[in-house]
Amino acid sequence: MTAGEQVFASIRLVLLGAVAVLQLGLSLPPLLAYEHGPGASVAFVVLALVPLVCAGWITRRRPLPRVVVAGGVVAVLGASVLATAALPADGHFGAAHWSFGLVGWHLLMLLADRVPALLAAFGAHLAAGIAQFVLAGPPDRVSIGAAGVVVLGVTSFQLGVLLLARVLLRTARQAAELAAEQERAATRAALAEQWAQDLRAGFAGGLGTTLPLLADLADGVLDPRAEDTRRRCAFAATQLRRLFAEHDEVPDPLVHEVAACVDVAERRGLSVSLAVSGSVVPVPTEVRRELTGPVASALSAARRRARVSLLRTDGEVRLAVIADAAPEAGPGPATGTGTDPEVDPKVDPGVDGVSGRVDVRSDTYGGQTRMEARWRTS
CATH class of the missing domain: 3.30.565.10 (Histidine kinase-like ATPase, C-terminal domain)
Structure with missing residues (x-):
């Protein structure tokens, strides 16, 4: 496993835990506290099934297959549209809109190692949420301001996590390259030392005949x-x-x-x-x-x-x-x-x-x- 794969495996494992905590701890109470349409429960179940399906690969620290990623993204975006459509009146980007922030964490878990696809999915999710917000009725200035604060807060935090993941990836790659270079340098040094020892041994063997001969010539024996x-x-x-x-x-x-x-x-x-x-x-x-x-x-x-x-x-x-x-x-x-x-x-x-x-x-x-x-x- 490469350094990048190790980093993404660890990030996905953390995001898997974050998705589970956020869905059960922060998304379930608003779903139960506010009146929602029948599609809200279906969307909640779909969003719960996506991390359950991915958990088999994530917990074994293996990359997610493309089919699983593609299917998960489609399911998450569809569940987001369904949950938003089931919101009560004036519930967009408010306390009852439990799915908006949760979907972004699902997308991060699925596409953390595919930045262009992740940004495209973020854009589609945001565009769909805004379109449904506008189609629900002409929003007033206060509603628009509140929606802007929610969108900015949620997306900036999630994009910050993505940026942190890229920094960790770059650091891990630099560390792996440094370790590989140190290992190559140690190997070259060991080979050079072995070559020098072989060279000294060879010359010592050759001089074993020359030195006695020179000594006998110098002493007049020969x-x-x-x-x-x-x-x-x-x-x-x-x-x-x-x-x-x-x-x-x-x-x-x-x-x-x-x-x-x-x-x-x-x-x-x-x-x-x-x-x-x-x-x-x-x-x-x-x-x-x-x-x-x-x-x-x-x-x-x-x-x-x-x-x-x-x-x-x-x-x-x-x-x-x-x-x-x-x-x-x-x-x-x-x-x-x-x-x-x-x-x-x-x-x-x-x-x-x-x-x-x-x-x-x-x-x-x-x-x-x-x-x-x-x-x-x-």
Whole structure:
């Protein structure tokens, strides 16, 4: 239920109680005290039935159906004409005219959320009452003045209630909009905080391989001229470059991260070709890390040239690298999943590995090493 519907539901509930009190407490005594025509009792019963019919929706705080509203307005206006016609002589807009003020509250209850229709109904009710007042006999100046006071007093009070309802509605809508904006702001702040935490965690993982390497270089533990040291530096640079690319807003994140790995290799002087086939497939961030891990490892171990191919279908994503890396003994990322940033970038050919999500294969033929990471989308 919207803020406007809640306000009108509460207003209708209050007006329902007001109609019941006014009809029984203020309208019934004049009906019994003055002589009226036979139509007065019928009008009173009709006016009593309208809130009784509407009470089922109003007490459950539900909007009134259009059919009920239209039927109620017609019944109320008809009862008003009938009750006015049954007034005793000189009873218009006087103590015996019990229906005039009561009908306005019925109309408010029915049309509080339909202001144009409510004003039109008010106008019809007022026009009918004045017409019957004039047709009952030529009124004198005193009668006209008394009628004007009654009309002005009743209608101004009822229109004041309508104005109050509109003010409450506007206030409720402003409060609802403010609450929604505060909730959106809190959501944005929570998402930004989560994104910052993920970013810090990702960079911390990437720096986990870089900082020890830099410390060993600074302490002289590693020789910068050694092939293994250069390979470790190339692997760390590739991992960091892929990590930066991971947080870029791009249409195809996987290709963007693979291209970042290729870019680092080309800056080292390698001749690298990249072939991409298939349309964009949504790949979770963790899976992209596992897929690009073997790429970073193979490119960091390559000597002169490498070829990277990415194949995407409805059923799987395959990322393969063929490089002219020389086979070396020792553990390497081909045996793992590509998610651990502290993996030694040496390529260990002929060893296969399977993670919970990505299947990694590595083989060597002559001087060519081939690594492939495969992820099934379903």
